[in-house]
Amino acid sequence: MKQFQCQSCGSTVFFRNSSCLSCGAKLGYSPDHDAMFALEPVETDAAQGDGRKQWQAFAGPRFHFCANADHGVCNWLISVEDEQMFCRSCRHNQLAPDLSIEGNLARWQRLEQAKQHLFYSLIRWRLPTPTLADGVSEPLVFDLIADVQTDSGVQRIYTGHDAGRITINIAEADDDERERRRVGMGEPYRTLLGHFRHEIGHYYWDILVRDGQMLNEFRNLFGDEREDYGAALRRHHAEGAPPEWPGSFISAYATTHPWEDFAETFAHHIHIVDTLETAHVLGLKIDARAVHDDALKTDVAFDAYRVADFDEIVAAWTPVSVALNSLTRSLGQQDAYPFVLSRVIVEKLDFIHRLIRAQQADTAPVAA
Numbered sequence: 489m490k491q492f493q494c495q496s497c498g499s500t501v502f503f504r505n506s507s508c509l510s511c512g513a514k515l516g517y518s519p520d521h522d523a524m525f526a527l528e529p530v531e532t533d534a535a536q537g538d539g540r541k542q543w544q545a546f547a548g549p550r551f552h553f554c555a556n557a558d559h560g561v562c563n564w565l566i567s568v569e570d571e572q573m574f575c576r577s578c579r580h581n582q583l584a585p586d587l588s589i590e591g592n593l594a595r596w597q598r599l600e601q602a603k604q605h606l607f608y609s610l611i612r613w614r615l616p617t618p619t620l621a622d623g624v625s626e627p628l629v630f631d632l633i634a635d636v637q638t639d640s641g642v643q644r645i646y647t648g649h650d651a652g653r654i655t656i657n658i659a660e661a662d663d664d665e666r667e668r669r670r671v672g673m674g675e676p677y678r679t680l681l682g683h684f685r686h687e688i689g690h691y692y693w694d695i696l697v698r699d700g701q702m703l704n705e706f707r708n709l710f711g712d713e714r715e716d717y718g719a720a721l722r723r724h725h726a727e728g729a730p731p732e733w734p735g736s737f738i739s740a741y742a743t744t745h746p747w748e749d750f751a752e753t754f755a756h757h758i759h760i761v762d763t764l765e766t767a768h769v770l771g772l773k774i775d776a777r778a779v780h781d782d783a784l785k786t787d788v789a790f791d792a793y794r795v796a797d798f799d800e801i802v803a804a805w806t807p808v809s810v811a812l813n814s815l816t817r818s819l820g821q822q823d824a825y826p827f828v829l830s831r832v833i834v835e836k837l838d839f840i841h842r843l844i845r846a847q848q849a850d851t852a853p854v855a856a
């Protein structure tokens with residue numbers, strides 16, 4: 489993730505800020521510019537435009553806010569020439585949380601923050617994100633919903649992906665509930681952002697692997713996805729992962745089925761690239777003084793979203809993840825990145841890196 493600056497006062501501001509904490513300027517993020525803008529309201533005459541409030545960037549373009557800004561769940565901007573009511577992230581929402589239920593607005597805010605962070609990466613990579621309005625067979629749609637109380641009991645909503653529809657159970661936005669599930673399932677890592685990055689992996693398997701040129705290579709690396717998924721899931725829940733899993737899989741859950749392995753690995757690819765971008769823009773340099781080990785040195789001299797060679801990314805990620813975990817342990821926190829990358833896992837990550845870069849060739853770069 490990039491770092492951003494308030495154009496009004498020069499202070500550092502963050503992706504999720506809707507106003508500058510130093511000078512109070514109104515802020516919005518424009519995915520089309522990959523930039524945060526400080527904004528002033530524009531006095532428009534009622535006959536002009538479509539009646540929506542306009543905002544002008546300091547010496548820059550004019551925007552509307554996404555309609556979900558009215559709920560305080562979105563700070564993304566839409567160019568005034570664009571008739572869309574919702575931003576590039578929110579326009580994929582099909583079902584949003586029921587705001588008549590106490591606590592759901594706060595849950596929705598946390599969910600949208602995670603979803604925006606996901607979309608930040610998808611836009612950086614120019615990955616396709618078709619909406620319902622695009623008329624494609626598998627548009628990307630999000631349902632952010634809760635378990636349903638019925639007369640006969642509770643109807644459970646499962647977080648998952650089905651033919652472009654990503655469902656997130658909004659209970660995952662509650663730290664206590666998510667932590668309970670994490671411990672119950674013996675997972676070292678469970679975050680809202682991780683859920684979004686995992687489920688989008690299933691979506692891109694469909695449209696880039698199943699419908700693409702790399703299906704055979706996928707099967708060689710991840711296994712044959714024609715294996716019965718339901719039976720694989722039941723086996724995983726009954727028996728757990730085989731003991732030797734860490735040599736070939738990023739997580740125990742990834743052993744369930746080649747689809748889950750791909751989705752887990754896809755999520756990690758985003759974790760690594762986005763965290764390395766943050767390290768790069770911060771000018772982070774790792775050079776362990778007590779350890780004379782070149783594998784633990786990096787100055788992250790590149791933007792990981794633009795690097796062709798995945799080995800370069802791994803070479804920087806190793807020292808950065810070691811440093812991250814050392815720092816969080818010093819704070820008495822759990823490891824920030826509780827995973828080990830084996831050679832096989834790196835090959836799978838490299839496959840995903842090449843898959844993403846191969847589809848970029850067909851699309852125009854995002855405006856700088």
Ligand SMILES: [Zn+2]
Nearest residue numbers: 494497508511
């Ligand atoms: Zn400011």
Ligand SMILES: [Zn+2]
Nearest residue numbers: 554562575578
């Ligand atoms: Zn929005």
Ligand SMILES: [Zn+2]
Nearest residue numbers: 686690748751
């Ligand atoms: Zn999955």
